[in-house]
Amino acid sequence: MWNYWLLFGLAVISFCEGRRNALQDYQKSDSTQLVVVSPDSSHLTKSRILSITKCVKTCSRGKRLPFICRAFLYDHRNRKCQWLSFDRNSPGVQSHQSFYYDLYQKKDYVRECIVGTGQSYRGTRSVTLSGILCQAWASPIPHEHKFMSKRYRKKDLRENFCRNPDNSTAGPWCFTTDPRPHLRHQECGIPQCSQ
Helix, strand or coil, X not given: CHHHHHHXXXXXXXXXXXXXXXHHHEXXXXXXXXXXXXXXXXXXXXXXXXXXXXXXXXXHHCCCCCCCCCEEEEECCCCEEEEECCCCCCCCEEEEEEEEEEEEEEHHHHCCCECCCCCCCCCCCCECCCCCEECCCCCCCCCCCCCCCCCCHHHCCCCCCCECCCCCCCCCEEEECXXXXXXXXXXXXXXXXXX
């Protein structure tokens, strides 16, 4: 009987150690708050009194939010969570010191390196490896393409940022603003985070 409980206990410990903490996908900034200084329609928020565990799960899954959650603020004094559709790289947003808040931003949106093929990269690089400015995803000029942001909402094809919507092994890329056919698209040369 003792051996059974010992094996059961080891199995439980192994299972618990194997579970991943969702906060590992976030970059934490202590005593920091994001403030919108130039509001526009893309700056959406939603608040609720929740534990930090439930707060991060809601942001990660995004099922109960009317927008893609890029970050959240946690107010420790009031145990309140505020989900954000923006991050520190969003236009019209500034960070401020605020004693009661901790800011958690999804690493995919704030880091300037990639993991694997960079399919989850959401940074702001908008120039190719050879220095050519990227074409806006919403524009068919100078190169027509099928990767319009409305059709590929989960790929975050905003502005002219480098992305990897087709899981290219070369990593994030973009259509270029150079009209020559042989320069239609290029990779962006974003380094691996492991480097």
